[in-house]
Amino acid sequence: MLALAAGVGGAGLAGGALPLLGQDGAGRKVLDRNGGPYVPTPWPVVDRMISTGSLGPKDLVMDLGCGDGRLVIAAAKRHGARGYGVDIDGDLVRLANDTAAREGVAHLVRFEERNIFDTDVREATVLTLYLLPWMMMKLRPRFLSDLRPGTRIVAHDYHFEDWRAASESVFDVPEKVAITGSPTTTVYLFLVPARVEGRWTVEAPGAAAFDRGELLLRKTLNDFEGTLGIAGRAPRRLDATSLRGLDLRFALPVEGAGGRAGRAIVRARVDGDRMEGTIESTLAATTKFAASRLN
Numbered sequence: 001m002l003a004l005a006a007g008v009g010g011a012g013l014a015g016g017a018l019p020l021l022g023q024d025g026a027g028r029k030v031l032d033r034n035g036g037p038y039v040p041t042p043w044p045v046v047d048r049m050i051s052t053g054s055l056g057p058k059d060l061v062m063d064l065g066c067g068d069g070r071l072v073i074a075a076a077k078r079h080g081a082r083g084y085g086v087d088i089d090g091d092l093v094r095l096a097n098d099t100a101a102r103e104g105v106a107h108l109v110r111f112e113e114r115n116i117f118d119t120d121v122r123e124a125t126v127l128t129l130y131l132l133p134w135m136m137m138k139l140r141p142r143f144l145s146d147l148r149p150g151t152r153i154v155a156h157d158y159h160f161e162d163w164r165a166a167s168e169s170v171f172d173v174p175e176k177v178a179i180t181g182s183p184t185t186t187v188y189l190f191l192v193p194a195r196v197e198g199r200w201t202v203e204a205p206g207a208a209a210f211d212r213g214e215l216l217l218r219k220t221l222n223d224f225e226g227t228l229g230i231a232g233r234a235p236r237r238l239d240a241t242s243l244r245g246l247d248l249r250f251a252l253p254v255e256g257a258g259g260r261a262g263r264a265i266v267r268a269r270v271d272g273d274r275m276e277g278t279i280e281s282t283l284a285a286t287t288k289f290a291a292s293r294l295n
């Protein structure tokens with residue numbers, strides 16, 4: 001990790017004090033690689049990142065700080081995914097576009113010399129990242145607000161601190177010893193969560209404890225919390241809440257005939273202002289659950 005910060009494998013951030021911001025002593029342009037120096041992701045890690053992203057021809061993969069474009073080009077070649085990469089280094093961008101042409105995927109991918117901070121990520125379905133920790137955290141709020149729910153973020157070695165990864169695979173890659181001093185590599189998958197915050201009205205004609213109730217949900221970084229209110233009853237707090245991308249789950253105590261105590265688990269998939277799924281109860285047969293956003 002330290003070596004990436006110090007600039008192994010290309011013009012890094014190290015190298016002593018610079019006389020002028022944006023220029024070296026000879027007046028040459030100095031690139032502000034504030035996301036990290038150029039250190040290409042070793043091929044075994046590229047393979048793992050691509051499989052972690054579950055890529056397909058409907059995807060638009062963006063690599064922010066794309067280097068030689070290897071992740072985007074490999075995704076296009078292997079899975080027919082469209083791709084876009086940006087890098088502050090124009091030489092790397094030219095190399096990436098030339099390689100894409102040589103590999104026969106220039107119709108699918110495009111690389112531009114651009115700062116990550118000036119890059120519109122809204123159309124991406126998958127992001128690939130190999131950027132320093134501070135840059136990951138700087139970008140996190142934008143990813144959570146701009147990316148579509150369900151977008152996959154596949155990150156090499158660096159993560160988003162307390163944003164919980166959906167998966168994390170740790171493995172050894174001999175080529176990493178030259179970069180970080182250790183073969184240990186981690187590939188993280190993050191899923192942009194559905195926007196569940198707000199009031200929802202429930203349709204569950206088969207479950208009286210839910211039907212026409214009002215869900216009041218508040219998003220937390222990793223999950224959500226909330227209550228279910230039904231006319232004439234005190235709102236009940238949801239428990240065992242979880243939100244993984246578009247898939248939401250919560251549980252509630254329920255009461256059967258004669259005051260019998262039970263428990264119901266709701267699982268639903270969120271699609272914009274609508275969610276649909278099932279209610280599984282210890283007291284009754286599984287029934288359908290749906291909710292629509294009120295505000």
Ligand SMILES: C[S@@+](CC[C@H](N)C(=O)[O-])C[C@H]1O[C@@H](n2cnc3c(N)ncnc32)[C@H](O)[C@@H]1O
Pocket residue numbers: 032033034035036037038039040041063064065066067068069070071086087088089092114115116117129130131
């Ligand atoms: C560690 S390399 C990763 C290269 C490539 N994504 C890969 O995994 O093989 C980080 C790259 O980010 C670029 N970079 C750093 N800061 C940047 C910024 N603010 N805007 C655009 N590119 C940046 C560097 O030039 C470098 O090519």
